[in-house]
Amino acid sequence: MSFSFSNHTIENLKNQINIVDVVGRCVPLKRAGSNYKGVCPFHNEKTPSFVVSETKQIFTCFGCGATGDVIEFVKRFYNLEFSEAVEKLTGEYGITLEKKASNDNRDVYYQVNRMAANFFYKAFTETANKGYPYMKRRGISPAILKKFGIGYADEKWDSLYQYLLSQGVDPKIMLELGLVSESKGKYYDKFRNRVIFPIINTSGKVIGFGGRAIDPDDNPKYLNSAESRIFQKKNNLYGLNISRQSVGKDGYIILVEGYMDTIALYQAGVTNVAASLGTALTENQARLIKRYTKNVVLSYDADGAGRAAALRGLDILKAEDCKVRVLHVTDGKDPDEYIKKNGRDAFLKLIDGALPYGDYKLEAAKIGFDLSKDEDRIDYIKAATEIIRSLSPVEQEIYIEKTAKSLKISESAIRMELMGQTPQELPKFRHAKEEDEDFSVEIQPLEKTLLKVLFTNESFIPKVKSWDSVFQSDFAARIYEILEREYGENDSVDIKKIMDMLPTEGSKKVSEILDQIVLGGNEEQVFEECRQTWQDHQLEEEEKRLITLLSMADEEDNLEKIRELTDQLMKVQKDRKNI
Numbered sequence: 001m002s003f004s005f006s007n008h009t010i011e012n013l014k015n016q017i018n019i020v021d022v023v024g025r026c027v028p029l030k031r032a033g034s035n036y037k038g039v040c041p042f043h044n045e046k047t048p049s050f051v052v053s054e055t056k057q058i059f060t061c062f063g064c065g066a067t068g069d070v071i072e073f074v075k076r077f078y079n080l081e082f083s084e085a086v087e088k089l090t091g092e093y094g095i096t097l098e099k100k101a102s103n104d105n106r107d108v109y110y111q112v113n114r115m116a117a118n119f120f121y122k123a124f125t126e127t128a129n130k131g132y133p134y135m136k137r138r139g140i141s142p143a144i145l146k147k148f149g150i151g152y153a154d155e156k157w158d159s160l161y162q163y164l165l166s167q168g169v170d171p172k173i174m175l176e177l178g179l180v181s182e183s184k185g186k187y188y189d190k191f192r193n194r195v196i197f198p199i200i201n202t203s204g205k206v207i208g209f210g211g212r213a214i215d216p217d218d219n220p221k222y223l224n225s226a227e228s229r230i231f232q233k234k235n236n237l238y239g240l241n242i243s244r245q246s247v248g249k250d251g252y253i254i255l256v257e258g259y260m261d262t263i264a265l266y267q268a269g270v271t272n273v274a275a276s277l278g279t280a281l282t283e284n285q286a287r288l289i290k291r292y293t294k295n296v297v298l299s300y301d302a303d304g305a306g307r308a309a310a311l312r313g314l315d316i317l318k319a320e321d322c323k324v325r326v327l328h329v330t331d332g333k334d335p336d337e338y339i340k341k342n343g344r345d346a347f348l349k350l351i352d353g354a355l356p357y358g359d360y361k362l363e364a365a366k367i368g369f370d371l372s373k374d375e376d377r378i379d380y381i382k383a384a385t386e387i388i389r390s391l392s393p394v395e396q397e398i399y400i401e402k403t404a405k406s407l408k409i410s411e412s413a414i415r416m417e418l419m420g421q422t423p424q425e426l427p428k429f430r431h432a433k434e435e436d437e438d439f440s441v442e443i444q445p446l447e448k449t450l451l452k453v454l455f456t457n458e459s460f461i462p463k464v465k466s467w468d469s470v471f472q473s474d475f476a477a478r479i480y481e482i483l484e485r486e487y488g489e490n491d492s493v494d495i496k497k498i499m500d501m502l503p504t505e506g507s508k509k510v511s512e513i514l515d516q517i518v519l520g521g522n523e524e525q526v527f528e529e530c531r532q533t534w535q536d537h538q539l540e541e542e543e544k545r546l547i548t549l550l551s552m553a554d555e556e557d558n559l560e561k562i563r564e565l566t567d568q569l570m571k572v573q574k575d576r577k578n579i
Contacts, residue, residue, distance in 0.1 A: 010071070013086065016095055019057045019070040026077055035552060041077060042066045042248075051552045060552050062561060067548065079244040079292050084203050109177060109230045112169050113198075113206040116179055119163050120151025120196040120209075129154065130214045131195045138260065139340055144267045147242065151196035153211060157188045178208070178226030190225075193218065197259040199231070199277070200241045207231040210238070210259055210277075222258070224277070234282035237289070238262055238275040244292055246271035252295035254351070255281070255313070256335050257306070261299070264336040268344045281313040286320040294322045297354050299335050302328040311364055314357055325354035358399045361387045377407060385417045393488060441509040447476040450530045452517035454483055455495060455510075460527050461487045470534045475506065532579050539576045546572065 020036055023029065029036040029052060040050035040061040049063040060067040066076065074085040090096070124131050124145075131152030135145060153160065161180050165171065171187050174180040180187045194211035201207050208225035225231055237255075239262040240247075247253045250272040256262055258275055265273045276285055289296060298313050300306035310326045317324040327350045329338040339347045355363065365383045369376040381403075388399050396418075404411040450470065454461050461483055464470070468484075471477040482501065486493050495514075499507040519526050546569040553562050 010086070013089060013095060014057060014070055017070055017089060017093055018054065019059065019073065020052055020054050022070050022089070023052050023059060023073055040064060040066065053552050056548075056551070058548065058552075060549060062549065062553070067545070076248075077245075079202065079248055081291070087203075106230055109173065109228065110205045110207075112164065112173055112177060112179075113208070113230070115164060115167060115169070116160060116177075116209070117149060117151065117196075117198045117206045119160055120153060120191075120198070121149055122151075123154055123159075124150060124152035124196070130193065134195060134214050138264075139267075140263060141267060144263060148239070148263055148266075149198045149200070151198065153189065153191035153194045153196055155193040157192065160189045160191070161187050177228050177231075191223065194223065197238070199225070199236065199238055201236055202241050202244060204241060205230070207236060212259070232284075233277040235284045235288065236277060237285055238277055239266065240274040240288070240292075242266070243271055243273055247274075247292045251293060252297060253289055253293050254297045254299050255289070256299050257301060257309070258334070258336075261335045264339055265347070268339045268347070270339070270344060270347060276313075280309065281316050283316055283320065286316050286322065289317070290320055290322060296322050296324045297351055298324060298326045299329070299350075300326075301334045302330075303333070307364060307367075311361070314361065318357055323356075325351075325356050326360040327351060327354035358387070358391055358395055359402075362399065362403065371407070381407065381409070381414070381417065385414060388414070389418055441475045441505050443473045443476050443509065446530060446533055447471055447473060448513050448517055449526065451476060451479055451483075451510075452513050452519060453523050453527045453530065454480070455493070455514060456519060457523040457527075458487055458491075458493050460523065461493070463527070467531065467534060470530070475509065478506075479510070536576060536579050539572050539579075543569065543572050543576065 020029065023038075024036075027038040027041050027050065029038045030048075031037075032051070034053070034055060036052040036054065037048045038050045038052070039045055039048050040063055042061060043064040043066075045063050050059065050061045052059045058067065058069055059073055068076070071082065071085050071089065074080060074088055075082060078085070078088065080088065123129060129152045131150075135150060140150075158180075161171070161174065164174055164179070171180065171182075174187070175182055178190055181190050182188075191209065191211040193214055195214060197210040197212070198206050199208040199210060208228075208231035210225075211223040213219070213221050213223075224233070227233065238259055243253075243262075243266065252272065254265065254270065254273040256265065256273060256275050262273050262275045265271075296317050298310050298317075300310045300313075306328065310328075314324055314326065329335055329350065331338055331342060335347070338350075362384055365387060366380060369380045371377050371380060384403050388396050388403065391399060400411050400414050400418075404414055447470070450464070454464070464480065465484070468480060471480045479498070482498055483493055486498070495510075499510055502510065546565055550562065550565050550569065553565065
């Protein structure tokens with residue numbers, strides 16, 4: 001069941017909850033005057049700079065700048081989306097809110113999966129079975145087995161089916177969730193004689209299962225739940241429900257291929273890890289990762305399939321503006337084997353040496369070429385040129401120099417090769433004509449006006465670079481990115497080409513901007529007004545932030561900080577007057 005909440009409803013929620021109680025469950029707080037203080041949970045510090053105001057019902061860290069209300073705290077601390085944070089608070093405090101619900105029986109599906117997970121877990125922990133000794137041989141401790149909720153499906157044909165039936169579960173629901181299969185009107189368990197890995201989303205709901213064969217003759221080796229209305233592999237990552245806080249604290253995520261890689265790394269102390277539920281990383285998974293960090297290390301198997309998966313993952317993550325590196329284990333087939341043999345510190349050294357996007361792509365492109373032969377060198381240079389072409393202008397400069405040095409050729413030869421080819425479309429738009437269910441054309445009035453200026457007079461495109469954060473919506477940011485790319489490569493913009501690169505809704509929105517926004521021939525004046533409006537908005541937000549910080553600062557403990565904030569506030573207010 002999905003919900004949406006009105007502003008009035010959210011205000012009612014905040015009025016019924018004391019932020020001090022919520023934060024106090026997670027952070028030890030001590031009273032300091034009219035506020036409360038503690039050590040910030042969002043960055044490492046020894047001297048407490050984290051302040052919670054009971055009167056204002058907000059938190060602020062004077063060290064890292066984190067600030068917000070009780071919902072924002074829950075979002076940050078538990079790495080949740082807004083609606084998830086609201087549901088968590090309402091559930092914990094027993095508050096009923098008005099909400100618009102779209103009821104598709106998802107709660108029933110989650111409940112049935114939870115029952116199945118408990119059934120598998122009890123079979124794994126309370127009865128003699130093949131699964132427990134198998135996982136013990138793999139070196140997994142009881143504490144980690146419990147943390148990940150590992151279970152066992154016995155060898156019988158209908159154990160789970162009969163149990164769920166006794167609990168009143170409709171067989172059709174079992175079938176839809178992929179817990180059972182059906183043949184000639186009879187139902188039988190899908191998972192048999194397998195170690196079971198529950199797949200749990202970041203809201204703590206069991207959405208599916210993975211089953212690992214124990215006997216060598218059983219195929220397939222891994223069996224996953226069928227896709228259902230609550231489980232789509234493309235939208236989820238295994239283990240992220242457990243590792244998300246570590247991802248936030250460490251500042252990056254390690255993405256592996258399988259369940260055992262995730263569990264083995266986590267047990268060894270590398271806790272910022274998750275698995276992609278198959279080697280084919282998807283755009284939706286990349287967006288999910290981006291909620292927690294932009295920094296990704298791909299640690300796939302070192303075989304051909306793993307390398308191919310890494311190359312696909314690189315492009316998908318790059319298109320989502322992630323900073324991605326790739327490592328391949330050097331001693332052992334996969335991360336699971338490597339870390340058990342060599343330990344945590346050795347694996348962390350591999351991470352330090354992981355190759356960035358450009359380096360890995362260029363190295364991978366060398367496979368199959370004998371660079372001692374002129375013919376192969378020429379073919380590789382052409383392949384390398386295509387890779388360099390997909391990079392940003394700054395990255396291109398770096399990799400032109402690197403490639404020229406490694407091949408002992410002139411940089412100008414690579415530049416000429418680049419100039420002689422038709423530029424590729426931006427990676428973000430390579431599938432643009434495919435309808436994307438997550439594609440949004442929401443855009444602010446200021447963004448519309450500014451884009452109309454850029455479409456009308458291309459010479460303004462590079463002038464926006466210093467304040468391109470004006471494009472807050474995803475759609476406007478995408479349009480500006482491609483405008484900048486097209487102008488930089490061609491000194492002109494082909495509007496029809498841009499329209500062709502967008503999904504249907506996107507091209508309609510561009511047409512709407514071009515048709516409805518009137519500039520009156522004063523592009524330069526309108527451009528300057530846009531810049532001033534954005535600058536004033538930024539200063540206004542900064543003014544509000546500084547006033548809030550000053551109101552929460554303790555005069556005795558933060559006298560120097562108060563002076564600094566006051567000076568900043570006076571400057572901001574002066575700058576606003578001068579706009």
